[in-house]
Amino acid sequence: MADSAHGEGFHPLDFQRLERTQMLERAQEFRRDLECRRSVRFFSYEPIPEGILDECIRAAASAPSGANRQPWTFAVVRDAALKREIRLAAEEEERETYDHRLTDEWRAALEPLGTNWEKPFIEHAPALIVIFRQAWGQGEEGERETNYYTQESVGIAAGFLLAALHRAGLGTLTHTPSPMGFLAQILGRPENEKAFLLIPVGYPTADCEVPNIGRKTLDEVRIEY
Numbered sequence: 277m278a279d280s281a282h283g284e285g286f287h288p289l290d291f292q293r294l295e296r297t298q299m300l301e302r303a304q305e306f307r308r309d310l311e312c313r314r315s316v317r318f319f320s321y322e323p324i325p326e327g328i329l330d331e332c333i334r335a336a337a338s339a340p341s342g343a344n345r346q347p348w349t350f351a352v353v354r355d356a357a358l359k360r361e362i363r364l365a366a367e368e369e370e371r372e373t374y375d376h377r378l379t380d381e382w383r384a385a386l387e388p389l390g391t392n393w394e395k396p397f398i399e400h401a402p403a404l405i406v407i408f409r410q411a412w413g414q415g416e417e418g419e420r421e422t423n424y425y426t427q428e429s430v431g432i433a434a435g436f437l438l439a440a441l442h443r444a445g446l447g448t449l450t451h452t453p454s455p456m457g458f459l460a461q462i463l464g465r466p467e468n469e470k471a472f473l474l475i476p477v478g479y480p481t482a483d484c485e486v487p488n489i490g491r492k493t494l495d496e497v498r499i500e501y
C-alpha cells in the first residue's frame with residue numbers, strides 16, 4: 277500500500293467517481309424506490325428468508341456516528357412468547373396514551389392514520405427489530421465511556437435500516453409505543469441501553485391498506501441559497 281499522507285492509522289478512501297448521467301440514474305432509482313416505502317400495520321405470519329435481516333442490520337451499522345461510538349444495539353425478536361409479551365406491554369402503554377395522554381391536537385394529527393391502542397401487528401409480524409440507543413458506553417473494565425450525539429447517530433442508523441429493509445422487499449412500521457422502558461426490561465438490556473424504536477418487519481398481508489396521506493413537494497422542503 278502507498279504511504280499515507282496522514283501517517284499510520286489512515287488508508288486511501290475507496291471512492292467511486294461517477295459520470296453525471298450515472299449519478300442521476302442512481303439518484304432517481306434510489307429516490308423512486310424509497311418513495312414506495314410505506315408504514316405497514318398489517319403483517320402476514322410468513323417468515324422472512326434466512327440472512328436478510330442480518331444484511332439489513334449490517335447496512336444500518338455502517339451509519340456515521342458521533343466520534344464513531346456506534347451507540348446502537350439491534351435486538352431481533354422472533355420468539356412468539358416474547359412478541360406476545362411485548363405486544364401486551366405496548367398495548368398497556370398505548371391504551372393509556374389514547375385514553376389519557378393525547379392532546380386534542382395530537383389526536384387530530386393521528387386521525388387520518390386510523391391507529392388506536394390495539395397493536396396486533398406486534399405479534400403477527402415474523403420479526404421485531406428493537407433499536408436500542410446506548411446513552412453511554414461500557415469500557416473493557418465496565419467503566420462508563422461518554423457517547424456523543426447518540427440521538428442523531430441512532431436516528432441515522434434507523435433510517436439506514438428502514439431503507440435497507442424496504443430495499444430488501446420487506447414491510448416495516450416505525451413504532452414508538454411510549455414510554456418504551458418496557459422493551460429494555462422484557463429483553464433484559466443493560467442500564468445504558470434505551471429503547472429508540474420498535475420496528476415490526478415482514479410481508480404485508482395481501483389485503484393490506486395504507487392511509488391516503490401526502491408528502492410535501494420538493495419546493496416545500498428545500499430552500500436554495
Ligand SMILES: Cc1cc2nc3c(=O)[nH]c(=O)nc-3n(C[C@H](O)[C@H](O)[C@H](O)COP(=O)(O)O)c2cc1C
Nearest residue numbers: 313314315316317389391449450451452453486489
Ligand atoms: C419517529 C416516528 C414514530 C412513529 N411512531 C408511530 C407509532 O407509534 N405508531 C404508528 O402506527 N406509526 C408510527 N409512525 C409512522 C408514521 O405515522 C408514518 O411514518 C407517517 O404517517 C408517514 O407514513 P408512511 O411511513 O407510510 O410514509 C412513526 C414514525 C416515526 C418517524
